[in-house]
Every structure is written in structure tokens, then in C-alpha cells.
Amino acid sequence: MLVFTNVPLQSWQRARLVGQLGGDDVHYGDPVQFTSAARDAFIRSEVAFGWCPPQLLAEAPRLRWLQLDSAGCEPYLDLDWRLLSQRITVTNLRGLFSVQVAETAVGGALALFRGLGQLAVLQHARTWRSEELREGLRTLSGASVLVIGEGAIGRAIKDRLAAFGCLVTTFGTQSSGADLVSMQQLDRALSAADLAFLSLPLTPSTRGVIDRRRLAMLAPSAVLVNVGRGGLIDEPALIEQLHAGRLGGAVLDVTDVEPLPAEHPLWSTPNVILTQHSAGGSDDEITRKLDIFLENLKLYRSRAPLRNVVDWAKGY
Amino acid sequence: MLVFTNVPLQSWQRARLVGQLGGDDVHYGDPVQFTSAARDAFIRSEVAFGWCPPQLLAEAPRLRWLQLDSAGCEPYLDLDWRLLSQRITVTNLRGLFSVQVAETAVGGALALFRGLGQLAVLQHARTWRSEELREGLRTLSGASVLVIGEGAIGRAIKDRLAAFGCLVTTFGTQSSGADLVSMQQLDRALSAADLAFLSLPLTPSTRGVIDRRRLAMLAPSAVLVNVGRGGLIDEPALIEQLHAGRLGGAVLDVTDVEPLPAEHPLWSTPNVILTQHSAGGSDDEITRKLDIFLENLKLYRSRAPLRNVVDWAKGY
Numbered sequence: 189m190l191v192f193t194n195v196p197l198q199s200w201q202r203a204r205l206v207g208q209l210g211g212d213d214v215h216y217g218d219p220v221q222f223t224s225a226a227r228d229a230f231i232r233s234e235v236a237f238g239w240c241p242p243q244l245l246a247e248a249p250r251l252r253w254l255q256l257d258s259a260g261c262e263p264y265l266d267l268d269w270r271l272l273s274q275r276i277t278v279t280n281l282r283g284l285f286s287v288q289v290a291e292t293a294v295g296g297a298l299a300l301f302r303g304l305g306q307l308a309v310l311q312h313a314r315t316w317r318s319e320e321l322r323e324g325l326r327t328l329s330g331a332s333v334l335v336i337g338e339g340a341i342g343r344a345i346k347d348r349l350a351a352f353g354c355l356v357t358t359f360g361t362q363s364s365g366a367d368l369v370s371m372q373q374l375d376r377a378l379s380a381a382d383l384a385f386l387s388l389p390l391t392p393s394t395r396g397v398i399d400r401r402r403l404a405m406l407a408p409s410a411v412l413v414n415v416g417r418g419g420l421i422d423e424p425a426l427i428e429q430l431h432a433g434r435l436g437g438a439v440l441d442v443t444d445v446e447p448l449p450a451e452h453p454l455w456s457t458p459n460v461i462l463t464q465h466s467a468g469g470s471d472d473e474i475t476r477k478l479d480i481f482l483e484n485l486k487l488y489r490s491r492a493p494l495r496n497v498v499d500w501a502k503g504y
Numbered sequence: 505m506l507v508f509t510n511v512p513l514q515s516w517q518r519a520r521l522v523g524q525l526g527g528d529d530v531h532y533g534d535p536v537q538f539t540s541a542a543r544d545a546f547i548r549s550e551v552a553f554g555w556c557p558p559q560l561l562a563e564a565p566r567l568r569w570l571q572l573d574s575a576g577c578e579p580y581l582d583l584d585w586r587l588l589s590q591r592i593t594v595t596n597l598r599g600l601f602s603v604q605v606a607e608t609a610v611g612g613a614l615a616l617f618r619g620l621g622q623l624a625v626l627q628h629a630r631t632w633r634s635e636e637l638r639e640g641l642r643t644l645s646g647a648s649v650l651v652i653g654e655g656a657i658g659r660a661i662k663d664r665l666a667a668f669g670c671l672v673t674t675f676g677t678q679s680s681g682a683d684l685v686s687m688q689q690l691d692r693a694l695s696a697a698d699l700a701f702l703s704l705p706l707t708p709s710t711r712g713v714i715d716r717r718r719l720a721m722l723a724p725s726a727v728l729v730n731v732g733r734g735g736l737i738d739e740p741a742l743i744e745q746l747h748a749g750r751l752g753g754a755v756l757d758v759t760d761v762e763p764l765p766a767e768h769p770l771w772s773t774p775n776v777i778l779t780q781h782s783a784g785g786s787d788d789e790i791t792r793k794l795d796i797f798l799e800n801l802k803l804y805r806s807r808a809p810l811r812n813v814v815d816w817a818k819g820y
Contacts, residue, residue: 288641295614298614303779303782304611310780314766314772318785323790324787347667348664350667463623464634469634
């Protein structure tokens with residue numbers, strides 16, 4: 189069989205993959221652009237590890253399994269999975285990024301609460317403003333925190349915040365055991381939050397969940413941290429609220445458009461920390477992605493059920 | 505009696521103080537400069553809340569109690585306390601800043617591990633570099649951490665790091681229950697640390713504890729966080745190590761000289777986050793300082809033992 193991958197593997201990681209593939213062929217595609225050569229290889233492949241233009245899945249007759257190199261799978265949601273899922277199994281990397289994302293999310297919140305952004309600007313200007321700054325600093329300790337999304341990332345965020353003395357309330361589906369499970373409960377909780385984390389997958393039912401109305405429910409000092417997907421928030425409304433000083437700040441790992449174009453207003457919106465979809469990153473990221481793929485490859489070969497299969501009815 | 509204070513109290517806080525003082529007089533000194541008017545009032549005072557030039561303690565014949573507005577008391581260490589302590593009791597604010605300091609300390613470490621400083625520079629330049637950045641990010645999870653100083657601040661740091669999955673080892677005095685209690689044990693632990701926090705008081709025995717030799721023991725990727733006092737570290741050696749890339753980075757809340765002059769090399773030393781002695785700050789800081797003073801004032805009036813009395817034999 190032919191295996192396609194456009195995950196940026198180092199030579200030693202390629203050697204590890206080849207070692208596990210035995211006699212099977214592998215095609216290494218460009219990690220950034222999906223070239224015509226990649227397309228030719230993809231439609232001849234049985235297994236793919238990485239990503240592809242969504243419509244290509246319907247045009248790859250031999251493909252049986254796509255191991256995504258992301259936790260999210262929203263680019264593929266619009267396909268007709270009633271037919272496709274009979275032929276192609278898609279697995280994602282959910283859970284793989286939870287520790288990394290939680291660290292950046294909590295780090296970003298601390299940066300806003302403890303003035304680290306202002307301090308970086310002062311450091312660049314070689315200016316000492318300790319006394320003035322101290323009066324404006326807030327603590328996570330005692331803060332009311334809403335964690336919206338009770339998956340692996342939401343739970344990792346909650347565990348860390350508990351050690352800071354935050355009062356954490358979670359929102360999720362009924363089956364997740366979250367504290368809040370209805371939109372009415374979420375609405376009531378928003379106005380009491382000092383800090384809200386968004387860690388939902390992007391699906392038709394979560395798109396725009398933090399709309400203009402819910403943004404207005406947040407306290408003017410509240411901080412919003414989005415490590416889910418840009419589409420969860422009404423971004424123009426968020427930018428308006430921040431410019432008007434009706435929101436304390438935002439840490440955005442994800443945005444509607446990525447990469448963010450140079451002229452985008454978010455770059456200079458006040459009290460915003462942009463982490464450029466880096467939150468899931470770590471120096472061992474590719475190795476860990478390959479670990480998951482090779483583990484699933486063993487299962488695939490032995491015709492056992494794969495791990496982290498996407499449920500298209502749920503959308504994640 | 506006359507009470508002197510140079511803590512920057514707001515009018516409502518002054519009203520609260522006056523309410524508790526009953527008929528006693530209070531002199532409000534300038535919080536930044538110790539003027540001659542302040543001096544005149546200070547030498548007539550029985551109780552002082554704030555700070556004073558150290559030598560003035562010997563020249564204030566009526567002073568019985570000085571409530572410092574800081575946790576550290578190193579400016580007063582060189583006085584002859586064998587005589588002075590028979591007349592003057594000094595209390596400090598130890599413990600009051602531990603939550604705040606721990607949040608800035610962990611936030612600073614997260615900023616270095618998760619690339620938040622680089623992201624702030626990229627944000628200012630409206631430049632997206634997500635992929636390149638991700639590969640260089642590290643996690644607190646699994647990191648070996650050394651917390652040097654097992655007081656309230658060290659314990660608050662340890663508690664938070666435990667939730668991040670750090671492997672924390674503490675260094676302190678024998679009585680503190682720290683994991684390491686001898687300098688030989690500290691030396692052996694330094695080379696294994698991914699991250700080291702300094703939260704010791706500055707005393708004759710801790711001055712320069714992180715000298716050139718111990719700095720060289722740290723791994724080239726290690727990050728050092730100092731929330732104790734600048735004098736704990738050989739600062740010129742630290743700057744050299746950072747410029748040479750023999751240390752991963754440093755978060756410095758405290759420096760040898762404060763405020764740091766504009767021409768000081770630390771402003772532009774690579775991989776340094778300067779938090780300008782703001783770590784103890786919070787929007788309720790003055791209120792909390794006043795709480796402690798008023799609590800001690802009740803004890804003072806009833807001739808009961810005061811809380812947080814400085815032990816000059818220990819130096820904190």
C-alpha cells in the first residue's frame with residue numbers, strides 16, 4: 189500500500205516511519221502547500237497522515253484512513269459523511285495538545301492579570317514604573333472562572349486553575365459531567381466570570397456561541413481566553429468591545445482567519461494577547477504526533493478499531 | 505501617642521486608620537521621599553507604619569514599634585540590634601505577598617517556556633510565525649524544578665507548579681521541612697534543574713548564594729526566576745551567562761539596583777523578563793497592608809505579642 193504524509197518529519201522520524209512500514213511505499217508531501225504532486229500521490233494512497241483539501245477525500249478512491257495531525261477537524265465537517273464514512277475512517281489528535289494548550293492558556297491569563305504585557309513594553313523602553321503598575325495588578329486567586337468546553341483541554345485548564353485558588357465552573361455537554369449543561373445556565377454564569385476560557389470544538393452548534401449578546405454579558409473587567417477555534421466568537425463584536433473598554437482583555441490562540449494578515453485590526457486591539465495558534469506546540473510535538481500515528485498504524489494493520497475516530501454526527 | 509505612616513493611603517483608608525486610632529495623632533509622610541518634615545514627625549512618633557532611612561531608628565527615642573510595609577527587612581540588617589531591639593520591635597509583612605508573587609513567578613516562567621515574549625514582539629510587528637515558534641516551545645509539565653527558599657512564597661510557588669506536573673524539589677533550612685537542607689545537596693540539584701526559583705530573604709548568609717560557580721552548574725537551557733532579592737545572585741555573572749547563551753533565560757522581579765537606571769545592561773539582556781519588583785502588587789495591596797497594621801495595632805494597644813516580629817538573629 190501507499191502511505192501519504194505531509195507532516196514535517198525530520199530524517200530520523202522518516203526512518204522510524206519507514207521502519208514500521210516494512211515494504212510499503214511512502215510519499216512525503218510539502219507540509220505547507222498541497223501541490224499537484226501531493227494530489228497525485230494522495231489519490232493513490234490507502235493511508236494518509238496529515239491534512240488535505242477537504243474535497244479531495246471524495247476524489248481519493250483508494251483512501252481508507254486519514255490520521256489528521258490536528259485535534260480539530262472542522263474543515264472536513266461540510267463533506268457528505270453519510271457516504272464517505274462507509275469508506276474512509278478519520279482519526280484526529282484529540283488530547284495530544286491538552287497540556288501544552290492549558291499551559292499557554294493559563295500563561296496568557298497570568299500575563300494579563302499580572303501586567304506582563306505592560307512590563308514587556310516598559311522593558312523595551314527601559315522605563316521603571318513599578319509603583320504605578322502594582323496598583324492595577326489582579327490575582328487569579330479568588331477569581332471566578334468559567335471553562336467553556338469540558339474536553340481534555342478544558343479539564344487540563346481547570347486542574348491548573350484550581351491550584352491558583354480560582355473558583356472554577358465548567359460548561360459542557362450533559363455526558364461530560366460539567367457543572368453547567370444548558371445555554372440558559374451559561375448565560376447566567378457569564379456575568380459572574382472574572383475570566384472565561386473557550387475550549388470547545390467548532391461545530392455547527394458551537395459556531396458563534398460567544399456572540400455579541402453574550403460578549404455584552406461579560407463584566408467590563410473580564411478576560412476571555414480562546415484556545416478553541418476563532419469561529420466560536422463573533423470577532424468583530426469582540427474587537428468593538430475591547431476598543432470600547434467594555435472587556436478587560438482577551439488571549440486569542442485562534443482567530444477567524446489564520447495566518448492573520450498584517451493589516452488585521454486584532455494585531456493592535458488593546459489588551460489582546462495573540463498566541464498565533466502556537467498553544468499546542470512543543471519541542472517534541474512532531475515526535476508525539478508520529479507516536480500516535482504509528483500506534484494507530486499497528487491497529488490498522490491488524491484490523492482492530494482505531495483510536496480517536498472522529499464522530500461526524502457530533503462533529504469532533 | 506503619635507503614629508507616623510508613609511504608606512500611600514487613600515482618603516477612605518486614612519479614615520479607617522483614624523477611626524481605629526481614636527484620639528491619637530497621625531502624621532502622613534511622603535511615600536516616595538523621606539522629607540525633613542517626615543523626619544521631624546518620625547522622631548516624635550511611638551508607632552510607625554511604612555519605612556524609614558535605617559539610621560533614623562537609632563535617632564528616634566520615642567519609637568517603640570515599626571510595622572514595615574514590606575516582607576523584606578534587609579535595609580535594617582546592619583543596625584546594632586543588640587541594643588535597638590530592647591527598645592524597638594519591628595514587624596514585617598511576610599506571607600502577605602506570597603500568592604501575588606507566586607502568580608507573577610509562575611506567569612514569568614510560563615512566558616519563557618511558552619514563547620509569550622517572542623509572541624509579543626511578533627504581535628507588535630504584525631508578523632505570524634506560528635510554525636517556527638511551535639518547535640521551540642517547552643512545557644512545565646515534566647520539568648524538574650528547584651524552589652530555593654521554603655517560606656510562604658516558596659510554598660505557594662510549589663503548590664502551583666505541582667498542578668502543572670512539575671517535579672518540584674525544595675531547598676531550605678532544616679526546620680522548614682525542605683527536601684534539601686545543605687549547600688552540598690543544593691549544588692548537586694542545580695545541574696538537574698530545568699527551572700529554578702529563588703525566594704530566599706537576603707541575609708549575610710544568603711547574599712550571593714547564586715554565585716558565578718553555581719550559575720555555571722545550571723544547564724544551558726535552564727531558566728532562573730528570582731523573586732527574593734537582587735543580592736542573592738551575582739548579577740554581572742548572570743548577565744554574562746545569558747549573553748553567552750549558557751542559560752535559557754531569567755525572570756527577575758528584583759535587581760541589585762532598584763529602580764533600574766535606563767542605561768543598565770539588564771534592560772536588553774537576551775531572554776530576560778524584568779517584572780520591576782511588581783510581583784507582590786495587587787489592586788487590594790494597600791488595603792491588605794492596612795489590615796495587617798490595624799490587626800497588630802490592636803495587639804500593641806493591649807500589650808499582646810505582635811504578629812510577624814522580625815528575628816534579627818535570623819535576619820528575617
